[in-house]
Amino acid sequence: MKQKMSALLFIVIAIAMLIGCGDDKKGRAGARSDVQEAAQKTYVAPGDLDEYYVFKSGGHSGQVYVYGIPSMRHISTIPVFTPYPATGYGFDKESKEMLGGFTWGDAHHPSISETDGDYDGRWLFISDNANNRMARIDLRDFKTKEIFGPIPNVSGNHCSSFVTENTEYVLAGSRFSIPLPRGRYEKIEDYATKFNGVVAGINVDKNSGKMTLGWQVLMPPFNYDLGDAGKGPSKEWGFWTCYNSERAIGKLEVTSTQKDRDYVVAVNWKNAEKAISNGKFKMIGGVKVIDPKDVNDVVFLLPAAKSPHGVDISPDGKYIIASGKLQSITTVFSFEKMLTAIAQKNFSGNEDGINVLNYDAVKDAEVNVGLGPLHTQFDDQGYAYTSLFVESAVAKWKLGSWEVVDKIPVAYNIGHLTAAEGDTKHPDGKYLIALNKLSHGRHLSVGPSQPEASQLIDISGEKMGLLYDAFTEPEPHYAQIIKADKLKPIEVYPKEENKHPKAIWDLKDSKVVRNGKNVEIYAIAVRSSFEPTKIEVNKGDKVTIYMTNIEQTTDELHGFGLNEYNINVVIDPGETKVIEFIADKAGVFPFYCTNFCSALHQEMQGYMLVK
Amino acid sequence: MQQYLEKATSFFEIPIDMRSRFIIILAAAMLIPSFFTPLWVMTMYSNQFPDGLVLNIFSYKLEGGKTPNQDDLKEINSLNHYIGMRPLIDDDFTEFKWIPFVIGGTILLALRVVVLGKMSKLVDLFVMFSYFGLFSLWSFYYKMYIYGHELDPTAAIKVPPFTPPMFGHQTMANFEVYNYPSTGSFFISVMPLLLLVAMWLSRKAWLAKQK
Secondary structure: OOHHHHHHHHHHHHHHHHHOOOOHHHHHHHHOOOOOHHHHOOOOOOOOOEEEEEEEEEOOOOOOEEEEOOOEEEEEEEEEOOOHHHHHOOOOOHHHHHHHHOOOEEEEEEEEEEEEEEEEEEHHHHHEEOOOOEEEOOOOEEEEEEEOOOOOOOOOOOOOOOEOOOOOEEEEEEOOOOOOOOOOOOOOHHHHHOEEEEEEEEEEEOOOOOEEEOOOOOEEEOEEEEEOOOOOHHEEEEEEEEEEEOOOOHHHHHHOOOOEEEEEEEEEEEHHHHHOOOOOOOEEOOOOEEOOOHHOEEEEEEEEEOOOOEEOOOEEEEEEEEEEEEOOOEEEEEEEHHHHHOOOEEEEEEOOOOOOEHHHHHEEEOOOOOOOOOEEOOOOOOEEEEOOOOOOEEEEEEEEOOOEEEEEEEOEEEEEEEEEEOOOOOOOEEEEEEEOOOOOOOOOOOOOOOOEEHHHHHHHOOOOOOEEEEEOOOOOOOOOEEHHHHHOOOOOHHHHHOOOOOOOHHHOOEEEEEEOOOEEEEEEEEOOOOEOEEEEEOOOEEEEEEEEEOEEOOOOOOEEOOOOOOOEEEEEEOEEEEEEEEEOOEEEEOOOOOOOOOOOOHHHHHEEEEO | OHHHHHHHHHHOOOOOOOHHHHHHHHHHHHHHHHOOOOOEEEEEOOOOOOOOEEEEEEOOOOEOEEEEOOHHHHHHHHHHHOOOOOOOHHHHHHHHHHHHHHHHHHHHHHHHHHHEHHHHHHHHHHHHHHHHHHHHHHHHHEEEEEHOOOOOOOOOOOOOOOOOOOOOOEEEEEEEEEEOOOHHHHHHHHHHHHHHHHHHHHHHHHHHHHH
């Protein structure tokens, strides 16, 4: 029976792939729109503004991409885990230190901070699957302000960065279990017994947004995949999916797909806080880690259809929706039934001290959404939208009656999807973006490196309608759509707010201070020159330039590029940046403004002379 | 001639009636807004600045329009340096010291007229203030002339010397410049008109009494 199922699945996937690879016309026929209607709904006239912001994770590019809806125009790129010369990110002292020596990250899931379960537009968090970090972008100036980590014990921070109802915590966890604490060797054959994962809550300071280690829960060596925080009645809970409850090694494709069910992990973070304050924790890797064997009210497992991917909590917080990517159903658990099962100790098993709840006691529905369901988003009318990877479609279904009411094909192989404020307590409806993994044939050919596809879908009516195809650099794993008027970004750093101790505002204050081999230069960039225009040092000197852009006008950025020294810093109006390097090459090196500023931009240059 | 001089002398002797004294107080009050509102507003529009760069000229300071994304005065100075115009800074305007002083003094003199109640004093006030007004206008015009003519010869962009308009519109390079008197000036110019009204009313009252 099982073999038959896998064979069938293989055929379905093969057909899906074939359709994708077929000739252009056939492919496009799968996802077309009423041209006139779509054009009217997406046209944003020159000078007009979009209605929503979209923040798309940039995957292994390490960045975040900002788009507008409904135009789907790319507006800006926010560098996060990867240096980005375009904004000078990763070249000045502060951002270099923040990157901590890493030159890339795998930006996965973005989360806008919430108050009462709705976006408050203060910060955007995003997880790094590669180097176990969490970044915080301030939405006041669209700049990465903090990169927290590598987080101890967390390995492969994929099931992250979902925020709790009032941004008390950002969730994190291990996709790849390892021997803990990090840095310890164990044989891979001992995976099942000597490796562990963790799920974690990273504490967020209410005022500053600053992150600190919160709590961690020691978990069996499964692969923790995705997560979501509860809301409303379930607000004190965090949820994660996992695959490989087989605790298998090797080719997981086969070894981890043998059991019919894996799990959804449910953690009561209020009880986790209590456990820690009651001293029920072990110090592992410098973190307070709760071992489930020592507590009985912190963590539970809900059996879910095998190898689940997304877990999403409904806007009212009553349903926990997990999608098993290898089956054609999405499982809906009732939060209320979960609490009852816990109270009645209705358990069907135990994994390393964690009680497994009885599936039939907690399940509310199995929704037959289609093949390869991954993620679910919500609208304001009580509908849920589930992405179907294998089927290349989005299914719309009703919460409560569990019937699928509409389906729309997408091009192609959708991963995540994101609806307007679609993971909050009050989704906006209106728009949904399908974040597709494959785009082949729907754009001018650009050679083998293909972009990803983002399709804007109108969800305001009964039937979903395709509006627009846009293409994105690799790789949008998830995105957040927020109403434009919730953000009020500044475009100039006010002089009064610049508290940099080395900032200067008057050309007369520019100076060079030499202290042995340390040379400090207090410099200014303003249209259209640097002050000073000459930097004279000796070979081997440590040079520190404090560069203040004294402009107070929007868009008057200045760059500082130093030839052959691998330096390019961009200073925004009113900002001071620190450029630090060793003058290890003798000779004469021009520096110049890299960010076009004015009619005399070309003349904005100077020389560094190294004796 | 003799008759005309006698008539004039007797005009200067006319007492200021009660109603006119109130009007003079009102006239003095007209000068107060000049401490809070701009006398002149210059607005410069271009493609890059569709909302215009705004320069408010007060009796005692310059103030650029200011939004979170733009400091207009700073921007105007940044742009002007390309043509070698010296930066607009308060310290370069002696007007900002003597104009408020004269306005304050005028208010005191107006109160003196109210107390002493004599036409000659009122005429003094009117003549003096008119002179002050015209001198200020000339001074303002001359300042603009100097700023537009004493351009740094080493400037990156050489423009022929110019004087911005006092009233109205002018195209300067890529900017459309509009310069007009503003709230403070309107109040100030109402002041001498009110003095004239006070003179006329007092004379009318006096003539009525003579009959």
